[in-house]
Amino acid sequence: MLTRRFLKEKKGLAAIEFALIGPVLATLLMGTIELCEALGAHQKVTMLASSAADLVAQTTSVSASNMSDVFSAVSAIMYPYPSSNAQIIISSIVSDGNGNGTVAWSQAQNGTPLTVNAAIAIPTGLMDKTQCAKGACSVILATITYPYTSPVSKMFIGTVNMTDYFYARPRKSATVSYTG
DSSP states (O other): OOOHHHOOOTTTTHHHHHHHHHHHHHHHHHHHHHHHHHHHHHHHHHHHHHHHHHHHHTEEEEEOOHHHHEEEEHGGGGGTOOOOTTEEEEEEEEEOOSSOEEEEEEEEESSSOTTTTOOOOOTHHHHHTTOOOTTEEEEEEEEEEEEEOOTTTTTTTTEEEEEEEEEEESSSSSSEEOOO
């Protein structure tokens, strides 16, 4: 008899339903905010990579002070995310005549530059062996690695490394030289 009366009672039903669904809705809201923040940071990493390669590709040669200026300029792109721990590597890759390349020079901020004269695989079509004889063409490679730490989910997920690569062809010469 008590069970039937309990099942017929409708008072407080909305509060019980909200207590059951409320945490799920709050979790979905926080997840959406986290996802948007992570996508925003990844978009900044992609913009940083393309801008770094593009800035260097616009010149015929770069010096150590030019590279310092490039690193400073592209680090500002990460705002409002902290850029002090972003790893930025900018390299000139010269054709080996077989569709791949070798590192002519490489400079880095917060990381290790690529080894000079090391062979490096290049995506198909960037330095096609029918168009590029040995040393006749090059690309500027910008590699960015950004350790993204979300303020909310750092206790659950931790740091996620976001990496992006961008290739740009030199505009004013076949190669961009580094004058140190």
